Amino acid sequence: MNRMTKAAVVALALGTAAVPLAAEAQQHRRDDRREWRQDRRDDRRDWRQDRRNDRRDWRQDNRRNDRWDRNNRDWWRGRSDFRDYRGARQGYWYAPGYGYHRVEPRYYGYRWQRGSYLPPAYRHYYVNDPYYYGLPPAPRGYRYVHAGSDIVLMAVATGLIASVLHDIF
Numbered sequence: 001m002n003r004m005t006k007a008a009v010v011a012l013a014l015g016t017a018a019v020p021l022a023a024e025a026q027q028h029r030r031d032d033r034r035e036w037r038q039d040r041r042d043d044r045r046d047w048r049q050d051r052r053n054d055r056r057d058w059r060q061d062n063r064r065n066d067r068w069d070r071n072n073r074d075w076w077r078g079r080s081d082f083r084d085y086r087g088a089r090q091g092y093w094y095a096p097g098y099g100y101h102r103v104e105p106r107y108y109g110y111r112w113q114r115g116s117y118l119p120p121a122y123r124h125y126y127v128n129d130p131y132y133y134g135l136p137p138a139p140r141g142y143r144y145v146h147a148g149s150d151i152v153l154m155a156v157a158t159g160l161i162a163s164v165l166h167d168i169f
Contacts (some may be wrong), residue, residue: 006169016022021124025079028122056108066093084106088149090108091105091108092102092123093122093125093148093149094109094146095125095146096127096128096146097128098125099145101125103122103148104119104121107122107148110148110150110151111166112147112148112161112164112166113123113161113164114161114162114163114164115160115161116160116161117158117159117160117161118145118152118159119159119163120159121154122145122147123145123159124145124153125145125146125147126143126144126145126146127143127144127145127146127151130144130151133151133165135151135153135165138153141155141156141157142154142155142156142162143156149166149168150164150165150166150168151164151165151168152164152165
């Protein structure tokens with residue numbers, strides 16, 4: 001057998017062995033993609049189920065401790081956003097869910113009034129659950145903010161105070 005014939009035989013042998021291997025690899029890739037899509041579908045289902053369960057838990061928690069009660073001095077006990085609360089501290093405000101934060105001396109004990117402006121440093125302590133305090137949803141462009149022991153309804157863009165709920169805690 002000459003050299004050319006040997007090369008042709010070897011090429012033919014390799015070609016016949018490689019075609020089934022390539023087809024098998026392609027089938028394997030197709031199966032991988034199918035499994036990947038199925039995994040993503042399962043992940044989305046699990047995520048949706050987790051969200052549903054979270055909402056149920058939240059609703060159940062709110063049923064137990066439905067509203068803020070001005071007549072109950074210990075209304076805040078057992079609420080997760082008050083876990084760091086240790087009472088009033090001179091020179092600090094407590095914002096539920098945010099913790100204690102230092103206040104300029106001129107604002108400590110300050111009585112907020114409708115029509116005044118909340119300083120920019122104190123505008124980001126948002127009330128996470130206004131429903132708990134018996135407040136209606138804030139209008140568009142407004143947010144409820146913790147300002148000392150008060151809750152103020154403030155225009156987000158300017159800091160203008162639209163209403164005040166005094167002496168919450």
